Amino acid sequence: MAINTGDDEAIDIAIFKKIISQNPDSIQLIDVRDKDEYAAGHFKTAVNIPTDELEKQIKTLSDAKPIVFVCNTGAKSGEAYYMLQDLRPDLKKVQYLDAECTYSADSTYKIQKPK
Numbered sequence: 001m002a003i004n005t006g007d008d009e010a011i012d013i014a015i016f017k018k019i020i021s022q023n024p025d026s027i028q029l030i031d032v033r034d035k036d037e038y039a040a041g042h043f044k045t046a047v048n049i050p051t052d053e054l055e056k057q058i059k060t061l062s063d064a065k066p067i068v069f070v071c072n073t074g075a076k077s078g079e080a081y082y083m084l085q086d087l088r089p090d091l092k093k094v095q096y097l098d099a100e101c102t103y104s105a106d107s108t109y110k111i112q113k114p115k
Contacts, residue, residue, distance in 0.1 A: 009081060010098035011068055013111060019068075020045075028067045032080045041103030043070065051076045051083075058087050066093035074098035074114055 019027055024045040031038050031046040038048040049057050051071075061067060067084070069077035077096035084094050102110040 009078070009095060010074070011095040013097070013099050013113060016068065016097055016099075017111060026065060028062070028065045030061075030067060030069050030080070031071065032069050032076045033071050037072070041105050041107070041109070043103070043109060044107045046070065051080055054080055054083055055087065058084065061088065061091060063091050063093065066095070067091065069094075069096040070101060071097075072101055074100075 020029075020043060024043070029043055029046040031042050031048050032051045032054065033042075033048070034050050035048060038046075038050075042048065061084070069080040069084075071077040071080075074097060078098065081094060081096040084091060097111075098114060099111050100114055
């Protein structure tokens with residue numbers, strides 16, 4: 001399942017929802033929110049690398065699977081996307097979710113287009 005939809009930066013919300021529900025292990029999902037926000041609720045397969053730690057850990061990211069950054073609003077995930085473009089241009093399959101996300105402790109979530 002391809003993640004690119006013509007917009008090289010933000011993943012299409014409908015495609016993201018389909019991937020998360022049907023094949024979440026097909027992508028590297030990186031939650032760039034603070035540790036306390038992540039602890040309060042997150043996507044089941046997401047790995048937490050807060051934006052302020054991403055630069056230190058950027059060399060550990062692999063190109064084995066497409067990378068999708070997520071946060072609450074798309075702001076931090078967009079920042080992470082652009083940081084990766086600058087520091088790891090070798091990683092080509094990278095996008096971020098530009099959406100409002102609400103997470104619950106039981107791993108349920110709500111995704112909607114930004115207002």
